Amino acid sequence: MNKSMEPSELNADEDNLSIINISRRGFLKDLALSGFVLAAGFPSLLSADETATADKKYGADGMPHGWVDNPLVFVAIAEDGTVTIICHRSEMGQGVRTSLPMVVADELEANWLHVRVEQAPGDEVRFGNQDTDGSRSMRHHFMPMRRIGAAARQMLEEAAATQWQVPVEEVHAELHRVLHTATGRSLGYGELAKAAAKLPVPARESVRLKNPADFRYIGKGQLKIYDGRDIVRGLGQYGIDTRFKNMLYAVVARPPVFGGKLVSYDAQAALKVPGVIKVIELPGSPPPAEFNPLGGIAVIATNTWAAIQGRKALTIEWDKGRHGAYDSVVYKTELEAAARKPGKVLRNDGDVDAAFASAAKHVQAEYYAPHLAQAPMEPPAATARIVKGHCEIWACTQAPQLSRDQVAKWLKLPADKVTVHVTLLGGGFGRKSKPDYVVEAALLSQAMHGKPVKVTWTREDDLHHSYFHTVSVERLEAGLDAQGKTVAWQHRTVAPTISSTFGPDSKHQMPVELGMGVINNPFAIANVRIENPEAEAHTRIGWFRSVSNIPHAFAIQSFINELAVAAGRDHKDFLLELIGPARRIDPRSLGDEWNHGESPELYPIDTGRLRRVTETVAQKAGWGRKLTKGQGLGIAAHYSFVTYVAVVVEVAVNDSGVLSIPRIDIAVDCGPQINPERIRSQLEGACIMGVSLATLGEISFKNGAVEQDNFHHYQLTRMDDAPREIRVHLLPTTEFDTPLGGVGEPGVPPIAPALCNAIFAATGQRIRQLPIRDQLRKD
Amino acid sequence: MITLNINNAPYQIDLPTDTPLLWALRDHLGLSGTKFGCGMSLCGACTVHIDGEPTRACVTPISTAIGKKIVTIEAIDQDAIGKKVQDAWLNIGVPQCGYCQSGQIMSATALLKHNANPSDADIDKAMSGNICRCGTYPRIRAAIKQVAALKEIKS
Numbered sequence: 032m033n034k035s036m037e038p039s040e041l042n043a044d045e046d047n048l049s050i051i052n053i054s055r056r057g058f059l060k061d062l063a064l065s066g067f068v069l070a071a072g073f074p075s076l077l078s079a080d081e082t083a084t085a086d087k088k089y090g091a092d093g094m095p096h097g098w099v100d101n102p103l104v105f106v107a108i109a110e111d112g113t114v115t116i117i118c119h120r121s122e123m124g125q126g127v128r129t130s131l132p133m134v135v136a137d138e139l140e141a142n143w144l145h146v147r148v149e150q151a152p153g154d155e156v157r158f159g160n161q162d163t164d165g166s167r168s169m170r171h172h173f174m175p176m177r178r179i180g181a182a183a184r185q186m187l188e189e190a191a192a193t194q195w196q197v198p199v200e201e202v203h204a205e206l207h208r209v210l211h212t213a214t215g216r217s218l219g220y221g222e223l224a225k226a227a228a229k230l231p232v233p234a235r236e237s238v239r240l241k242n243p244a245d246f247r248y249i250g251k252g253q254l255k256i257y258d259g260r261d262i263v264r265g266l267g268q269y270g271i272d273t274r275f276k277n278m279l280y281a282v283v284a285r286p287p288v289f290g291g292k293l294v295s296y297d298a299q300a301a302l303k304v305p306g307v308i309k310v311i312e313l314p315g316s317p318p319p320a321e322f323n324p325l326g327g328i329a330v331i332a333t334n335t336w337a338a339i340q341g342r343k344a345l346t347i348e349w350d351k352g353r354h355g356a357y358d359s360v361v362y363k364t365e366l367e368a369a370a371r372k373p374g375k376v377l378r379n380d381g382d383v384d385a386a387f388a389s390a391a392k393h394v395q396a397e398y399y400a401p402h403l404a405q406a407p408m409e410p411p412a413a414t415a416r417i418v419k420g421h422c423e424i425w426a427c428t429q430a431p432q433l434s435r436d437q438v439a440k441w442l443k444l445p446a447d448k449v450t451v452h453v454t455l456l457g458g459g460f461g462r463k464s465k466p467d468y469v470v471e472a473a474l475l476s477q478a479m480h481g482k483p484v485k486v487t488w489t490r491e492d493d494l495h496h497s498y499f500h501t502v503s504v505e506r507l508e509a510g511l512d513a514q515g516k517t518v519a520w521q522h523r524t525v526a527p528t529i530s531s532t533f534g535p536d537s538k539h540q541m542p543v544e545l546g547m548g549v550i551n552n553p554f555a556i557a558n559v560r561i562e563n564p565e566a567e568a569h570t571r572i573g574w575f576r577s578v579s580n581i582p583h584a585f586a587i588q589s590f591i592n593e594l595a596v597a598a599g600r601d602h603k604d605f606l607l608e609l610i611g612p613a614r615r616i617d618p619r620s621l622g623d624e625w626n627h628g629e630s631p632e633l634y635p636i637d638t639g640r641l642r643r644v645t646e647t648v649a650q651k652a653g654w655g656r657k658l659t660k661g662q663g664l665g666i667a668a669h670y671s672f673v674t675y676v677a678v679v680v681e682v683a684v685n686d687s688g689v690l691s692i693p694r695i696d697i698a699v700d701c702g703p704q705i706n707p708e709r710i711r712s713q714l715e716g717a718c719i720m721g722v723s724l725a726t727l728g729e730i731s732f733k734n735g736a737v738e739q740d741n742f743h744h745y746q747l748t749r750m751d752d753a754p755r756e757i758r759v760h761l762l763p764t765t766e767f768d769t770p771l772g773g774v775g776e777p778g779v780p781p782i783a784p785a786l787c788n789a790i791f792a793a794t795g796q797r798i799r800q801l802p803i804r805d806q807l808r809k810d
Numbered sequence: 811m812i813t814l815n816i817n818n819a820p821y822q823i824d825l826p827t828d829t830p831l832l833w834a835l836r837d838h839l840g841l842s843g844t845k846f847g848c849g850m851s852l853c854g855a856c857t858v859h860i861d862g863e864p865t866r867a868c869v870t871p872i873s874t875a876i877g878k879k880i881v882t883i884e885a886i887d888q889d890a891i892g893k894k895v896q897d898a899w900l901n902i903g904v905p906q907c908g909y910c911q912s913g914q915i916m917s918a919t920a921l922l923k924h925n926a927n928p929s930d931a932d933i934d935k936a937m938s939g940n941i942c943r944c945g946t947y948p949r950i951r952a953a954i955k956q957v958a959a960l961k962e963i964k965s
Contacts, residue, residue: 124907124944255900262908263896265843265883269909272842280837305826334825336833339849408847408855408909408943457845457909458943490848708903712949716906719945742852742941751934753947 089630091171094162096155096432100175102183102232104157105135112207112221114141119151119158120168121429122258123407123459124716125775126709127168129257131176133706134169137248138180138241140204141220148257153431153451163429164464164574165628166672166773169705173771181238183227190226191218206247243767250767252708258455270427270454271412271487278414278483281475282338283313284345285327285496288735289570290318290352296328300344306337310345311478313471320532320571322437324471325496331479335487351735357569359731359738362502363399366566370397370506370525374564375539377550378622381558386519390510394597398507398586399800400783402730403500404745405575409457410488411468417442417481422449426469427456434466438473449473460720461574465498494745495737498573499730501526501544503566505586510558515598517609519558524549526582527568538565540579542625547671548583548780551623553636555611561622570732576720577779580671585725585801588667588784592791602788603649603666610668613639627673633770634673640700641670643762644677648698651760652679658793661685665788667781672773675700675762678718678781680754682789688807690790692722692754695782700762701772711759714778718757721782723748726803812876816841817885827873832856834872835882843883843912847941854940857913858882864920866939883912892919894960898953906944914940918954927958 091098099105107115116132132148135141151158159175184204191209192199195216202211210217248254261267286292298310308331315326328345332338387393413426415438422442428434431451439446456463468488475484488496503526510519528544530537540549540563550561575581595605615635618626626634645668648654654664661684668677681694695718704710727746731738739745787798790807798806811824814831816839823834830849835841835858844867847855851866858867859881886892895918898904905911914937921928921936928936933954942950 122907124905126906256903256905258908259900259903259905262905262911263899263915264887265841265912267908268842269845271846272836274837274840274842334829334833334837335846336829336837406943408853408907408941409845410847455909456907458907460943487846490850490853712903712906712946715948716945719947720943723945741850742848743850747941747943748945748947749939749941750937750947750950753945755930755948757948 089628089633091160091175093628094160094171096160098172098175099157099159100178100235102179102186105179106139106183108220108224108227110221110224112145112219113147114139114145114220115147115149117151117158118148119161120172121161121163121431121453121456121459123163123429123456123463125168125713126256126706127163129254130169130706130709131172132257133248133254134173134176135180137246138177139184140206142207143248143254145207150453152453153435155432161431162433162464163459164461166674166775166777170673170771170773173705177240178235178238181240182233185233185239186227186230187220187223189230190223194218194226249705250703250707252706256709267455269409269457270425271409271457273414273425273454273485275416275483278485279308279331279479280333280335280338281329281331281484281486282335282342282489282492283327283329283471283486284342284347285325285492286315286349287495288349288351288355288357289320290354291735292350292352293327294348294350296348297346298328300346301330301341304337304341304344306333307341308332309479310341311475313474319534322433322465322467322470324467324474329475331475331484339489354569355735357732357735359401359502359733362569363504366502366504366525367397369564369566370504370523372564374523374525374562376560376562377545378559378561383519383521383558383560386558387510390518391513392511392597393508394511394594395508396590396593396799398505398582398589400503400582400585401728401801402502403575403724403728404494404497404730405460405462406493406745406747407456407458407460407462410490410493411463412485412487413469413472414483414485415472415476416483417476420444420448422473422476424449424451424469424473425454426451426466426472427454427463428466428469429456429459429464430466434469437466437470441470442473442477460576461578462497465573490741494730494739494741497730498532498571500575500581501528501572501579503582505582507586507590509590509594511594511598515600517556517594520554520556521560521562522549522552522587523562523564524583525564525566526579527566527572529572529574531568532571532573536567538567539563542623544579546618546623546625546627547579548587548669551618551621551636552587553616553621553638553641553670554609556609569735577671577776580669580776580780581724581783584667584669584780585783588669588781589787589799592665592788593797603645603654606666606668607642607645610638610641610645613642627773629673636670637675640675641668644668644675644698644700647760647762648677648679648696651698651758652681652696654679661793663789663792663794665785665790665792667785667788669777669781671777671780673770674772674774674777676777676781678785680782680785680789682786682793684790684793684807686809688809690726690803690807692786694756694758695754696758696760697778698760698762699778701774701777702769703764703767703771704761705771707761710761710774713774714759715757717778718782719748719753721779722754722786725783725786725801726752729802812872814872814875814880815878816880817882823872825872828871830868831858831870831872831875831880832867835867841882841884845909845912847910853910854913854917855910857916857940859916859920862920862923864917883916886915886919889919891922891957894957895919895922895953898956902949902953902956904946904949904953906946910940910942914942914950918950922954922957928954
């Protein structure tokens with residue numbers, strides 16, 4: 032029988048710690064066998080914390096635990112020549128387990144065929160920041176990974192030169208070997224590993240990076256994704272796939288309303304379900320939500336199905352608490368009322384009132400965007416076990432160190448008694464940055480005396496208990512002069528804030544949210560006022576891929592279309608006029624101190640780049656081309672995660688009002704493109720996620736609870752409704768020393784407005800409320 | 811105790827007969843390539859072949875699979891077309907997170923076994939039961955067409 036046909040024994044032995052892909056012990060063992068040996072207490076662990084001197088830290092320096100560029104931490108070379116490279120960021124579809132190790136391999140002159148990737152456990156002191164969000168992995172770790180590879184290469188060259196007793200300048204590394212051209216000698220990496228490991232790590236200043244012209248992999252995009260073979264054979268290990276012999280399976284009934292409490296429950300019927308072993312009350316935590324579990328009643332069983340059946344048999348009475356009346360229909364009217372009154376002034380350029388008074392035309396519109404759930408295809412899941420006071424976790428988490436800290440806090444263990452193994456993530460989109468489900472697993476294992484327990488969230492759990500994308504009303508007003516030029520701009524943004532999840536009663540958006548396309552709006556308009564009226568949160572608000580850029584871009588880029596129509600101008604020309612001439616704007620001059628966490632000097636807002644993507648996408652999409660009745664093109668441009676994106680969507684709307692999307696063109700300037708193949712796949716995916724949220728996405732609340740139970744209610748775009756063709760246009764760069772932009776998120780925000788603008792072009796119907804759903808239907 | 815024929819081998823399963831095949835595969839046999847996504851036949855992540863037909867394992871009680879040939883993603887490379895679908899998936903670079911791709915590959919393989927040269931409409935019909943949150947649909951379509959373009963699967 033074929034090996035792959037046998038039941039998985041991958042993780043069948045409870046006593047073997049190195050079973051699931053990458054346990055710490057497995058890694059140490061491998062390293063001990065290899066040339067590079069991890070020395071305990073290595074003296075010069077190179078970390079940003081020790082070296083950064085500026086008062087305000089930006090980029091990777093500004094993240095918890097910064098970055099690490101020590102090759103001894105990230106690279107191991109075995110005597111058979113196998114190069115093991117650690118990936119310290121979570122793989123959730125962005126290709127990070129391919130792209131980051133690829134950077135190391137390139138500088139190391141390693142042959143990718145002999146590279147093995149290992150996933151780091153949660154340990155930021157050792158590996159640097161691991162929070163896989165904010166479109167930051169490559170942006171922040173490209174240079175550290177290059178230095179890691181280059182330093183390791185230099186150590187191998189040094190070892191070879193020493194062995195041959197020739198000056199190191201006479202040798203060079205090339206594709207897994209070090210060569211001495213003069214004598215024709217060469218040694219393989221495996222042969223050199225032991226000696227190289229004994230050499231000092233070169234000082235950062237003496238690390239010689241490759242000339243980009245010599246890159247083998249960086250910028251090329253020829254490598255297949257590292258986990259592809261496993262994925263297509265069903266062998267990829269996701270968080271939900273963790274399995275031990277005799278492990279226990281749990282599902283949890285959580286309070287349906289955020290802030291609700293358990294009053295009473297009856298588990299008698301549940302305990303009679305075959306396979307159910309125990310019913311346990313799980314502690315929750317009073318608001319703010321933070322990353323704490325919600326509490327509830329857990330059903331422990333011998334398999335997931337039995338646990339689900341057991342949960343159905345529970346009788347539970349909940350107290351709804353203070354958010355029991357949350358109703359999305361009512362709340363929308365509250366947001367609208369707030370948007371129609373002045374709010375906290377965030378930016379006030381020129382004299383907006385005078386400009387409105389003298390304007391020839393006054394245009395005003397309100398845009399509504401609902402809550403969304405990230406709904407990764409793999410719902411949250413985590414496994415925990417506790418052996419001799421040490422808790423081990425296997426989880427699909429975007430936040431390995433945070434998971435470790437949270438488990439330590441809840442189990443009252445020191446962090447070094449918690450190990451978090453990071454599995455593949457079946458999508459994340461921000462949901463898996465919040466480790467409430469990881470803590471649940473740890474608490475349940477503790478309650479079961481340390482036995483391995485896996486908690487699985489059903490789709491209903493995932494949709495009911497997400498950390499939801501906010502809900503918002505954006506009210507925009509503009510004054511046009513007699514020539515149709517925009518002379519006044521007022522934007523009121525109203526949305527419950529993510530900070531409400533972490534502090535009591537926060538009602539204003541925080542700088543991180545406002546810096547996502549509201550206050551850092553770079554348009555060439557003399558009179559601008561931006562306000563943020565209050566909004567109270569009634570559920571856990573969290574980040575969803577692209578976060579507040581979604582409603583902000585939807586409103587602003589839709590409104591520009593309305594203004595172009597009012598001014599009788601071509602939308603693309605009008606948009607370019609608003610963007611204005613090429614200039615590099617200090618975001619602080621717009622009131623944006625955050626700037627996606629990046630240095631304002633390194634990352635000014637470059638309107639020239641925003642113009643360029645806009646002009647490029649218009650040209651590539653054939654802007655202005657002749658279309659037939661019911662067809663239309665829409666355009667939008669948006670700057671986020673320090674990347675510039677513009678989109679043209681082509682739609683067709685038939686006589687019954689059925690929408691189809693024959694084509695999307697998306698032009699992107701993200702600076703240097705490290706792995707263009709995965710950049711393209713991210714942008715294709717962003718187009719589809721943008722279409723999905725624009726056409727179908729909505730989470731709504733009634734009597735405090737989410738109304739959508741599963742994918743029949745919370746619909747996602749499927750094959751038949753997806754854009755038929757997506758053309759990604761990456762703006763060429765040749766410089767690899769210019770700062771990188773983000774990739775995972777910035778493609779999403781301009782999709783909804785470009786789509787709605789295309790619908791207007793096709794039908795004359797204006798969409799100001801998402802999702803579009805059946806707003807176009809005529810039957 | 812019932813016996814199921816999975817990937818050409820007999821498996822003894824001691825579970826209530828209304829247990830969905832999905833959980834028997836995942837929790838009892840360790841065949842975790844078949845994924846849970848919704849539990850209601852809404853997303854296709856759990857697609858397996860039962861007597862050659864693409865079937866959602868999350869709503870298929872094990873009792874209804876007795877005496878039938880069950881094939882999961884772990885053995886689809888034993889099928890000539892299944893293997894070509896996997897190769898095309900890698901060649902085109904379809905997967906992002908990869909979680910839904912087991913089900914996508916099972917649906918695509920079933921489509922191509924029944925229809926060697928599917929039209930866009932055929933692809934829509936066969937594949938729209940499988941949700942991909944990462945948005946790999948254009949590449950899935952391209953990969954299916956790549957397999958269809960191979961001479962040897964046409965008869």
